[in-house]
Amino acid sequence: MKRFLVVFGLIILAAVTAAIQDGAFAEKPKEAVTQQAQKTEASPAPEAAGAPTIQIDKTTLNNGGTIIVTGTAPAGKPVYLEIWSDKKVKASRFDAEKDKETGKRPYILYMTLEMPAYYKIFMPKEQKEQLDKFKKEGKKWSYSQALKDMGADIAYSSPAKAKIDRYQATLTGSIIGSRGELLPQMDDKENKKRSMQLIKARFRSPDKVFGTDVVTNPDGTYTAEIKIRKGVADGKYTIVAVADKNAKSQPVSFENTINFPNLYLSNAGTSLNLIGPFFLALGIAIFGVLMGAGGGFIMNPLLVMLWPLPHTIVAGTVMPTVLFSQASGIYNYSKIKFINWKLGVAIGLAMVVGGFIGPKMTEMITLDQFKFVFGWILIILAGLMFWQTTPGYIAKNKKEQAILKEFKSKAEASAKTKA
Amino acid sequence: MIVTFWGHEFKVNLIIGCLGGFIIAIISSMFGFGGGPFMVPLMTVGLGLPMYVVVGSSLLAIFFNTLMGTMRHYQFGNFDLTLFLIMFPAAILGGFIAPQIAKRVSPLVVKRVAVAGLLILALNLLGVY
Numbered sequence: 031m032k033r034f035l036v037v038f039g040l041i042i043l044a045a046v047t048a049a050i051q052d053g054a055f056a057e058k059p060k061e062a063v064t065q066q067a068q069k070t071e072a073s074p075a076p077e078a079a080g081a082p083t084i085q086i087d088k089t090t091l092n093n094g095g096t097i098i099v100t101g102t103a104p105a106g107k108p109v110y111l112e113i114w115s116d117k118k119v120k121a122s123r124f125d126a127e128k129d130k131e132t133g134k135r136p137y138i139l140y141m142t143l144e145m146p147a148y149y150k151i152f153m154p155k156e157q158k159e160q161l162d163k164f165k166k167e168g169k170k171w172s173y174s175q176a177l178k179d180m181g182a183d184i185a186y187s188s189p190a191k192a193k194i195d196r197y198q199a200t201l202t203g204s205i206i207g208s209r210g211e212l213l214p215q216m217d218d219k220e221n222k223k224r225s226m227q228l229i230k231a232r233f234r235s236p237d238k239v240f241g242t243d244v245v246t247n248p249d250g251t252y253t254a255e256i257k258i259r260k261g262v263a264d265g266k267y268t269i270v271a272v273a274d275k276n277a278k279s280q281p282v283s284f285e286n287t288i289n290f291p292n293l294y295l296s297n298a299g300t301s302l303n304l305i306g307p308f309f310l311a312l313g314i315a316i317f318g319v320l321m322g323a324g325g326g327f328i329m330n331p332l333l334v335m336l337w338p339l340p341h342t343i344v345a346g347t348v349m350p351t352v353l354f355s356q357a358s359g360i361y362n363y364s365k366i367k368f369i370n371w372k373l374g375v376a377i378g379l380a381m382v383v384g385g386f387i388g389p390k391m392t393e394m395i396t397l398d399q400f401k402f403v404f405g406w407i408l409i410i411l412a413g414l415m416f417w418q419t420t421p422g423y424i425a426k427n428k429k430e431q432a433i434l435k436e437f438k439s440k441a442e443a444s445a446k447t448k449a
Numbered sequence: 450m451i452v453t454f455w456g457h458e459f460k461v462n463l464i465i466g467c468l469g470g471f472i473i474a475i476i477s478s479m480f481g482f483g484g485g486p487f488m489v490p491l492m493t494v495g496l497g498l499p500m501y502v503v504v505g506s507s508l509l510a511i512f513f514n515t516l517m518g519t520m521r522h523y524q525f526g527n528f529d530l531t532l533f534l535i536m537f538p539a540a541i542l543g544g545f546i547a548p549q550i551a552k553r554v555s556p557l558v559v560k561r562v563a564v565a566g567l568l569i570l571a572l573n574l575l576g577v578y
Binding site for chain 2: 120143293294295296297298304307308309310311312313314315316317318319320321322323325326327328329330331332335339342343344345346347348349350351352353354355356357359360363364367368369370371372373374375376377378379380381382383384385386387388389390391392393400401402403404405406407408409411412414415416418419424427430431433434437438440441
């Protein structure tokens, strides 16, 4: 057992170092950050006549908070505030909706690594009614339509510059688990349009990306109490006031800090208090062992329900946690010769192929589809569990468990005599 | 395929086993769970093997899938190291605590609670309430 623990420890160490070094093939949005940051600094805000001015009352926030923005704009013009974080995350969307004109389904995967981890446009408070209308539309709301209807499209600029890759998915490509063929870069206009869809895919609900807190006075001065919610990315945030397409203020920036036990999850793009997930994982791991099913069944849906984590990150992060308990289980069973390698490897080879395809399909579905399918999986699982509590199964299981015990003690005895 | 286990011979229909394993592997790697509760019924009911053959061998088969799924998720950049480092110690700790509790509770009660809990969770995911 001791030797096993040493090996086990080494495996963890190796895995952690590999992960910290960020393997060459892992896609990381970090490099994009500096590039993007330089871009914004390099382009001077157009000093057109009537550009609004902007001031903020503080330059640091601690895990969110309220910041007061004031300034002057040409009298009578509504003022929009565009605000984004420097930290970038991945966003993807699989387009399989029928084209209205041609009736064909495009099957294109849009993906960017340069989506701001936080993005929001604050609009004049007069737009509140309009915004409520979009909130009522539920999941079907359109971000680009919302921008247009509320006049916020003049402020939409930062995510439009994000580099978006397009992959043409094919059936054969899906079978071998590839993302598909990389299509040529889109022009700026198309890129902007697609970036809006990615905003919706990433932030999901209208109140995450729109606020109506800007109060404009008849003399052109404006004030806005901007609330930055808890659990967003740390680092630098930039605000620009926009009165017109060509009338933008100089960017101002502030810093959002987070302290332990809050941590920023660089791939998920959110920060969270680590105590919650720790105890959730602990409780579910215990319950999972007791009920004889891996904790992933309960852990994954709860993680996406309780925290704003993307389902791709949840699936990709929970899976490795069971890797080690499975390895130790295999080791323990193999010690008492309780594994049929021929059978395990034969079925295992078929499962390797499945495991190659599955993770790609996670990227292609939306969170709502993820929840829907997961719901049905859990109903089937509940059915299986219920079947295991029926008297017929229990009687049969009692016999089998007795045989299992007998074999186990035999195996343990023979393992001991050999050693 | 003929499988020998502790002196007993079993005939295994490999087509059912591999096809079932393949489908379970896609779903479980797609949604990020182990898949044991589906593999065990597949091998006991679908392949007609007794429990004592299935427990160890199903774990081995699933391990292949988990390993591959983990690598692919990592390749696609869907692995968050911080979140992993939060949950992993908790999962290990749970594995040590659970056997202590298991002695004191009836597995039947646990399973019934699990059925109720899973149904509540499922209905929530499906947006019923």
